[in-house]
Amino acid sequence: xxxxxxxxxxxxxxxxxxxxxxxxxxxxxxxxxxxxxxxxxxxxxxxxxxxxxxxxxxxxxxxxxxxxxxxxxxxxxxxxxxxxxxxxxxxxxxxxxxxxxxxxxxxxxxxxxxxxxxxxxxxxxxxxxxxxxxxxxxxxxxxxxxxxxxxxxxxxxxxxxxxxxxxxxxxxxxxxxxxxxxxxxxxxxxxxxxxxxxxxxxxxxxxxxxxxxxxxxxxxxxxxxxxxxxxxxxxxxxxxxxxxxxxxxxxxxxxxxxxxxxxxxxxxxxxxxxxxxxxxxxxxxxxxxxxxxxxxxxxxxxxxxxxxxxxxxxxxxxxxxxxxxxxxxxxxxxxxxxxxxxxxxxxxxxxxxxxxxxxxxxxxxxxxxxxxxxxxxxxxxxxxxxxxxxxxxxxxxxxxxxxxxxxxxxxxxxxxxxxxxxxxxxx
Numbered sequence: 001x002x003x004x005x006x007x008x009x010x011x012x013x014x015x016x017x018x019x020x021x022x023x024x025x026x027x028x029x030x031x032x033x034x035x036x037x038x039x040x041x042x043x044x045x046x047x048x049x050x051x052x053x054x055x056x057x058x059x060x061x062x063x064x065x066x067x068x069x070x071x072x073x074x075x076x077x078x079x080x081x082x083x084x085x086x087x088x089x090x091x092x093x094x095x096x097x098x099x100x101x102x103x104x105x106x107x108x109x110x111x112x113x114x115x116x117x118x119x120x121x122x123x124x125x126x127x128x129x130x131x132x133x134x135x136x137x138x139x140x141x142x143x144x145x146x147x148x149x150x151x152x153x154x155x156x157x158x159x160x161x162x163x164x165x166x167x168x169x170x171x172x173x174x175x176x177x178x179x180x181x182x183x184x185x186x187x188x189x190x191x192x193x194x195x196x197x198x199x200x201x202x203x204x205x206x207x208x209x210x211x212x213x214x215x216x217x218x219x220x221x222x223x224x225x226x227x228x229x230x231x232x233x234x235x236x237x238x239x240x241x242x243x244x245x246x247x248x249x250x251x252x253x254x255x256x257x258x259x260x261x262x263x264x265x266x267x268x269x270x271x272x273x274x275x276x277x278x279x280x281x282x283x284x285x286x287x288x289x290x291x292x293x294x295x296x297x298x299x300x301x302x303x304x305x306x307x308x309x310x311x312x313x314x315x316x317x318x319x320x321x322x323x324x325x326x327x328x329x330x331x332x333x334x335x336x337x338x339x340x341x342x343x344x345x346x347x348x349x350x351x352x353x354x355x356x357x358x359x360x361x362x363x364x365x366x367x368x369x370x371x372x373x374x375x376x377x378x379x380x381x382x383x384x385x386x387x388x389x390x391x392x393x394x395x396x397x398x399x400x401x402x403x404x405x406x407x408x409x410x411x412x413x414x415x416x417x418x419x420x421x422x423x424x425x426x427x
Contacts, residue, residue, distance in 0.1 A: 112395025
């Protein structure tokens with residue numbers, strides 16, 4: 001983990017030089033585009049072919065869908081204590097997202113004019129659940145619950161053929177949320193099937209959920225045919241720590257993100273070289289007992305940076321520039337720094353608020369903007385599953401009063417047909 005000293009002055013251009021740049025694999029992108037087009041054109045037949053090729057599993061029109069009975073059977077293999085924890089977490093998540101609900105509204109603007117906005121849910125949502133070690137029951141809760149709170153009528157799940165058998169707690173999450181329309185298909189072909197529909201899999205209006213580069217690349221390709229949640233990249237955390245923090249706690253929080261992915265962004269922000277050095281030492285110690293130490297070591301070595309800055313104000317400025325997925329403010333008096341953080345997916349305030357409480361249990365969504373995109377993206381929420389429709393109700397009196405101005409406006413733009421649609425009502 002590199003220590004970069006900006007204590008004499010923060011240079012944001014130099015910060016960007018320190019951070020790795022995303023690599024583009026043109027060959028993979030081209031293959032993703034081919035798979036999406038093939039599924040769009042051949043439907044089920046392409047899905048069956050890719051499932052055989054990539055998952056070594058034979059599926060057909062009869063076995064593509066996981067039956068509700070199979071889901072319950074898979075779910076029965078989950079540990080009872082973990083299912084109860086899942087139930088409590090789901091309750092916390094639902095309670096938080098209930099606060100995000102929006103209502104339609106209308107105002108009276110005079111002369112018989114009524115203006116408003118109608119809020120309605122997206123009708124059909126596709127939820128992608130990765131397979132093997134990347135299948136997390138927490139992601140099922142975080143993606144499905146806000147959709148349910150929004151009032152989405154139909155949630156369609158796609159997941160690789162073996163994922164529920166290998167991850168019974170994921171099946172338990174689906175059962176807990178009463179989601180029973182699940183299809184055995186993974187990868188880019190699953191995203192294409194959800195976007196365009198096949199003979200067996202219904203087309204949806206929005207696709208959400210985590211996944212590898214093939215899944216995220218396919219989401220990019222189908223965007224426009226359907227809406228998507230976001231293009232999720234490697235996890236990121238910036239920990240702001242002062243001299244009062246236990247270096248072991250800081251190191252544990254940094255490694256919690258580093259174990260996600262070799263490309264995870266892991267950043268310490270402090271104003272003491274002693275703090276940076278102590279955290280570095282703790283990281284080396286804790287790596288020895290980390291189950292996913294091979295992944296974390298690569299992340300720490302390739303993407304881990306300790307920024308030593310001139311003080312609290314510079315720390316805030318740096319973090320807002322980094323715009324991380326997670327920001328932890330581990331300070332004796334964290335509020336004055338936390339209040340200045342504007343660009344972050346989620347802010348965890350105080351030494352007893354590690355990002356892990358948000359990943360699983362607290363209630364706010366853990367689907368957060370990555371790739372430093374918190375400058376303009378927000379966490380997944382109920383609002384992502386709602387549509388806003390403008391409502392305009394004009395009266396004859398209002399057209400008589402405003403029609404001449406509207407006609408002139410339209411003519412000024414060269415749209416005489418627009419003007420005529422007013423004229424015929426005003427004469």
